[in-house]
Amino acid sequence: MKALNDLKIFIETAKQHSLSAAARNMDITPAAASAALKRLEAEVGTLLFIRSTRNIRLTQQGEQFLNYCEQAVGLMAEACSTISEGQAEFQGVIKLSMPSDCGRNILLGWIDEFMALHPKLEVRVQLSDGLADMYTQPVDVALRYGEPSDSSLVALPIAGGNTRVLCASPDYLAEHGSPVTPEDLVTHNCLCFALGDSLYNRWRFFHDSQEVTVVVKGNRYANDGEAVRRWALAGKGVAYKSLLDAKEDMLAGRLQEINIGREPESAPLYLVCASRRVINPQVQALKEFLADKAENYLAATSLSELR
Structure with a gap:
């Protein structure tokens, strides 16, 4: 923030009564400090310092301006500190x-x-x-x-990138066999999610950008996704779950992914x-x-x- 830095140079110059000392303390060149003061004087439209070859002192307007500058720089420092603390330790x-x-x-x-x-x-x-x-x-x-x-x-x-995944327990698949096409799902007990009056029994799959929708049925519906997963783990049927929900069970072998030659539905x-x-x-x-x-x-x- 160039404008804020110009104010700091102004305050330091007033404090040191010396442009070169202010520049040295702020680790800048005297030319850069002088340019900052000229920008500031042009901005406020008045002389802030009376300069001679040996010293520099505030004008009456400069003294008035100094009070406001010190308050402004102090408030900005406080604001930056508050924001920094808030980022480091949320409340x-x-x-x-x-x-x-x-x-x-x-x-x-x-x-x-x-x-x-x-x-x-x-x-x-x-x-x-x-x-x-x-x-x-x-x-x-x-x-x-x-x-x-x-x-x-x-x-x-x-x-x-999350998707749904068609899955069932090893016991269920051993007893009932594994579907190999979307149409095979109509012969299986499918575990469906229901919410209010809506039954989510239209399972969608994709092949070559073409949608394939299968209307499935089963003897267990629930309005709770965990209930559906528990039924699948217990071998009660086939589930079409979010990969986030089912991944740990699949890696542990408690559920097996069913490949029907189609891409699953996205579930972001x-x-x-x-x-x-x-x-x-x-x-x-x-x-x-x-x-x-x-x-x-x-x-x-x-x-x-x-x-």
């Missing part, structure tokens, strides 16, 4: 909603790590697979799969809020922390790399 409350399965089993652990770095932060968590009403509920931000249908909401990517994880004004430094830091954790998690190829 306040983040009210956060997150999906049940990924929230309980992955995100809560990551948030604990974030809070260990910022112990003065307070986090209030809601676990729900329903999108919280950002305008009426006590929620600042929500972590949700997929872009929100409400275009007025702000959505920032946490895990943009977003941080959603009602306005960009909600994205204060604490929320921005949390977003960046979670995005980094998610990237490393999805890239992991062994259980040890997940932890």
